Amino acid sequence: MENFKKKILVTGGAGFIGSHVIRRLLRNYPNYLIVNADKLTYAGNLENLSDVDSLPNYRFEKIDIVDTESVKSVFSKYGITDVIHLAAESHVDRSIEGPMEFVMTNVVGTVNLLQGARENWNGDTNHVFHHVSTDEVYGSLGDEGLFTEETSYDPRSPYSASKASSDHFVMAYFHTYGLPIKMSNCSNNYGSHHFPEKLIPLMIHNIQHKKPLPVYGKGDNIRDWLWVEDHASAIDAIFHNGRIGESYNVGGLNEWTNLELVRFLCRLMDEKLGRVEGESEELITYVKDRAGHDKRYAIDAIKLEKELGWKPSITFEEGLSKTVDWYLENQNWIEKVTSGSYKDYYENMYANR
Numbered sequence: 001m002e003n004f005k006k007k008i009l010v011t012g013g014a015g016f017i018g019s020h021v022i023r024r025l026l027r028n029y030p031n032y033l034i035v036n037a038d039k040l041t042y043a044g045n046l047e048n049l050s051d052v053d054s055l056p057n058y059r060f061e062k063i064d065i066v067d068t069e070s071v072k073s074v075f076s077k078y079g080i081t082d083v084i085h086l087a088a089e090s091h092v093d094r095s096i097e098g099p100m101e102f103v104m105t106n107v108v109g110t111v112n113l114l115q116g117a118r119e120n121w122n123g124d125t126n127h128v129f130h131h132v133s134t135d136e137v138y139g140s141l142g143d144e145g146l147f148t149e150e151t152s153y154d155p156r157s158p159y160s161a162s163k164a165s166s167d168h169f170v171m172a173y174f175h176t177y178g179l180p181i182k183m184s185n186c187s188n189n190y191g192s193h194h195f196p197e198k199l200i201p202l203m204i205h206n207i208q209h210k211k212p213l214p215v216y217g218k219g220d221n222i223r224d225w226l227w228v229e230d231h232a233s234a235i236d237a238i239f240h241n242g243r244i245g246e247s248y249n250v251g252g253l254n255e256w257t258n259l260e261l262v263r264f265l266c267r268l269m270d271e272k273l274g275r276v277e278g279e280s281e282e283l284i285t286y287v288k289d290r291a292g293h294d295k296r297y298a299i300d301a302i303k304l305e306k307e308l309g310w311k312p313s314i315t316f317e318e319g320l321s322k323t324v325d326w327y328l329e330n331q332n333w334i335e336k337v338t339s340g341s342y343k344d345y346y347e348n349m350y351a352n353r
């Protein structure tokens with residue numbers, strides 16, 4: 001264990017983005033030990049790492065970051081030198097139904113990790129605590145403008161309020177205790193291994209199975225989509241070369257209304273599935289809007305580009321096509337991750353809309 005150059009604790013590594021971050025780190029840095037700490041909630045699946053989990057520099061610890069003692073013991077067991085923190089409750093609709101889990105994991109869990117790092121690193125600044133956050137902390141945009149790192153925080157859902165709170169704690173640990181933190185705030189991700197409660201994988205699944213496509217409200221809310229592997233490359237760049245105490249916005253300048261996006265997916269899948277053009281669009285169903293639904297998110301990532309030379313590597317059209325292919329080729333994955341408690345949740349939720 002002593003021979004590893006860094007011993008990085010990645011939290012939430014069995015989730016969507018975390019699994020892509022771990023895959024990238026394991027492959028690109030064989031001299032780093034990567035310790036994946038994950039509670040394996042409904043959103044966490046070790047399946048997501050089945051192609052890399054036998055690599056010699058990978059370890060897994062099933063822990064709840066809300067549990068202080070578990071966090072402490074992982075730090076001391078491995079002599080953790082750095083943290084990339086992704087574990088979170090991540091779904092806005094669930095936060096509206098039950099905010100407390102979001103407070104516990106996203107706020108209390110984050111403070112536990114900050115405290116663990118502070119106690120173990122003992123004032124030594126030769127470490128990195130990289131907190132992965134979201135553009136939703138900035139609130140909702142009108143028709144014009146982009147979120148920059150200077151935009152005031154204005155979270156509006158229980159999810160974004162919990163993430164904003166965690167961001168504030170991260171910055172507080174930097175200013176108060178000198179903990180060497182870095183932070184990133186990213187726009188909506190899409191790609192493989194995305195849990196099918198989120199817009200894109202849900203729509204892909206429903207188009208394939210000719211089920212209704214539930215568009216909230218009028219479908220005119222706007223999101224700024226980024227391929228998950230580009231988010232992982234941004235995290236890699238910020239973790240290694242970003243400045244301590246700074247936050248970096250991550251996004252692809254790729255805004256779509258939900259309706260345009262669903263229609264685009266319908267056309268793409270009609271073609272891939274050999275259906276008549278326009279067939280899948282008939283599945284679009286307008287349902288009750290999300291409470292407090294943020295109108296528009298759009299990220300200005302110029303700081304990241306200028307300071308670290310980061311840019312998205314592929315177009316949305318390419319990324320979406322690869323993503324659809326992955327879902328069509330990985331039916332077993334969908335079956336596995338949606339069995340159990342998720343089925344009841346899904347059925348209740350859409351029965352109520």
Ligand code: NAD
Pocket residue numbers: 011012013014015016017018037038039040041042043044045063064065066085086087088089090091105109132133134135163185186187188189190195
């Ligand atoms: P996800 O829901 O797919 O995965 C979250 C992971 O955290 C799961 O593996 C889950 O088991 C684990 N987890 C949850 N509670 C835990 C706890 N108490 N202890 C330990 N592990 C726990 O989420 P994601 O979409 O991969 O998001 C990862 C991070 O990136 C989150 O912090 C999220 O806020 C942020 N983010 C997500 C997006 C996006 O578009 N998905 C965009 C920007 C930022």
Ligand code: DAU
Pocket residue numbers: 090091092093133134135136186187188189197198199200202214215216219221222223258290297
């Ligand atoms: O912006 C970053 C955030 O993106 C992350 O911090 C969150 O963790 C992540 O879940 C995501 O949040 P959104 O709420 O934007 O993503 P979601 O996929 O849930 O919804 C995208 C848009 O699509 C949103 O405007 C709501 C709408 N929607 C969603 C679902 C699930 C629908 O119209 N129908 C649906 O069935």
